[in-house]
Amino acid sequence: MCSLIGQAVKRVEDKRFITGKGKYTDDIVLPNMTYAYIIRSPYAHAKILKLDTSQALAMEGIVAIFTGEDIAKSGVNGVPCGWQVNFNTGETMKEPPHPLLVKDKVLHVGDSVAIIIAESRALAKDAAEMVEIEYEELPCVTDPYKAIQKGAPVVHDIAPDNKCYVWELGDRQKTDDYMAKAHHVTSLEFVNQRLVPNAIEPRAAIGDYDETNDRYTLYTSSQNPHLIRLLMCAFVLGLPEHKVRVIAPDVGGGFGSKIFHYVEEALVTWASKQIGRPVKWTAERSESFITDAHGRDHVTRAEMGFDKDGKIMALRVRTAANLGAYLSTFSTCVPTYLHGTLLQGLYTTPAIHVEVTGAFTHTTAVDAYRGAGRPEATYLLERLVENGARELGIDPAELRFKNFIPPFDGVNQPGYQTQVALQYDSGNYPAVLERALEMVDYKNFRKEQEEARKNGKYLGIGISTYIEACGIAPSAVVGSLGARAGLFESAQVRIQPTGKVSVYTGSHSHGQGHETTFAQVVADKLGISMSDVEIVHGDSDSVAFGMGTYGSRSLAVGGSAIVKSIDKVLEKGAKIAAHKLEASVDDLEYAGGKWTVKGTDKSIGFGDIALTAYVPHDYPQGLEPGLDFSSFYDPANFTYPYGAHIAVVEVDIETGKVNLKRFVACDDVGNIINPMIVEGQIHGGVVQGIGQALFEEAIYDDNGQLLTGSYMDYTMPRADDVPSFEVDRTITPCPHNPLGVKGAGEAGTIGSAPAVVNAVLDALAPFNIKDIKMPLTPQRVWKAIHGK
């Protein structure tokens, strides 16, 4: 049988989705189920003066209504933050509570005020109209930079300056010195705008309390059911974990926004016990817009110093990062440990210093969104490099080649120690840019561009190179950085007596195709057919405690855990095989699904050994029956995928419209199990980056209202906004995990936005424009061209 690794195997999960048989949370109907509707604050900052539910309660079909008062009385806590980031002075971050339902004061539009539970969705909504609430509106602040200025409206009394933390990394003194000595300094002040993740499945949750067994089940659209169970049981509801089952069934996309423990999950679980019936809540899209954690939202000033040859000498970054009104689960680490640590990029910059102020504002929480911190780092780096090149009169590709870290494989050459805490694993950075330039035919493009300009056509090319830290991560390391969770992954490989294989993984698939990729790995290692392997995930009752899927970690961490268990299966299997073949273990080799005595034709198949393990009549003495192994894999380091993306655009200077003509990507995500799935991840990621560059923005008005709170107002990239993509790859294996893989989920998003913006600015080079704020809408581009 030829190896399954590296094959574009068609996905096994597709059948249920293409036939309409997927089972997402909202598809589940339990007997006697009730429906919840949550009343949310229409104000960004307001006191609740009066809340009267009596009329609503009296309506037909209303089962119960709970308010902040009920929650406070019940002794239930708020949802916790999972990562502690300290002030550079050593002081711990400011950590305000995030109640399930607010009692006195709402802090953002969408803040949850009351939950109505009724016999139907429509009745619950009807009743919401009859709940009387009186608010006293208070002044608000939505911009992170404004929030930390003197006199700004205060979000939480415990942080009167609205600072959650002021965090720094790198060598401040050295950076200042090198910057002062630089031949040229290019600087930029810019905004990395707030985005709404917008997984197409709105979040949903069903709480189901079973009184006879005193057990709770929560179905939730989550990327990490175990983490939700842990946070909800230990921090919020105070429930014994063994009495709580969390199931994340089919989940319609996450992109980070479904990592976090949301108030609705705890609310329906708690409410189900109060009323003794299952409670389902499904977000409407407008509700998702104001309650799903948002992404990005940095206001940044950055400077890059160059010597006279174009070598980067120093990088200084000051960022105000918007955290929103409450600290979402991983919100605090995104602008710090996932952003500041990536500022080395692919370059040898000898001095780097970054300072990040996490700001509270009267807005929806901001947390990890595809890329999480790394797109922000890449955006500022690649914009500075490109602007620097233009200012120095050096070709932007050439400037990058001058500054790349030289190739190293992490085996014969050590990993690369950055100025900002990380040690890169392996990479040949110039190779990806060389390949991408070749794909786009860079040399000829410049000629074409010149010709076009003569004809009044503005073509532009934009490069971006990136590196990201994925496969998050060694538990001890993230623990020392403030994470309040481990970041390993679990895998149980259960060999059935007939030799069929059930694999229970702590990773969770919400589009990534684990049921295929993981099965490829298992079938390949065991030399059996993929159809004999079943991947199970998303149910805390069947799967051992796992950490779930985010940060492009499933294959690098979850896949490695599976490999560890397979190794144990083969090791024990070899002992049984040796007994059966009357040989020593050392004389056996395993290939093609059987153990063979080396140099002979004596062999025994995997299925026979499995059966023997469960029918241990003729069996090695002292060996336990069964063939079933669990493993936990805690990686030795992050993994570091990287790549080069190039965008080609044409800008219509009459209208300001950007036409994305080509998009070329060469990524190195280490070894590849399924190239079809990897490319799919790149495509999807690229469009999210293009979305940020050209279309998407969450805009708050001065009253804290989200102006782009629906699909009518928030521009999602559509099929006719983007071209087909040209993608290729280089392969530099990860030296520290058994599969040599690095992760591919976020690469596209991280690399693409700066490439597109650089391309537009390149097209507009004759107008000498230094920056246009993302998204580059026709209006903004037109204004920039016309100096408005």
Next chain:
Amino acid sequence: MQVSSFNLIISKETHLITNNSYHNIVNMNLSIQVEVNGKKHRSTVEARQLLVYYLRDQLRLTGTHIGCDTSSCGACTVILDGKAVKSCTMLAAQADGCSITTVEGLAQNGELHPIQEGFREEHGLQCGFCTPGMIMTAVDLLNKNPEPTETEIRHALEGNFCRCTGYHNIVKAIQYAATKMKEKEVAHV
């Protein structure tokens, strides 16, 4: 702040309808007769019931999804009397007497429709949530235009969001299906 899909259709605020008559109208039950995936149904629906909720909640055909409340995402697309419609944008009562095909009704005798096959062959889906709507939109497109260009395909998908695939492989999936259908001359839905 929140846009309700119900309110889009019958606004309670409107001066033409008093509070009382609003409740009378929305709580009124109607009897409808529809054919869904070849099966006849006689059902009682609330006057305000959207078609998508009728399909999902009453007929338990949960392959038709709800991704928005502004008629923008296309996750709810079904074929109604031969044409693609967004089932979140019409009332169940309006479908009285109509024939509907949902994604569950596409495969015939256990054999996938070429468009379903195309999505699988070309990796046109990841999380699968937009997929039924995409597939039904593609059915409509290929009915009208059996040999669409890439631009025509992208244009036809304007009303359908996918957050996962970047559309690249969805386009390929539909191209695959177009070729397949031509080869097979499969009877159109």
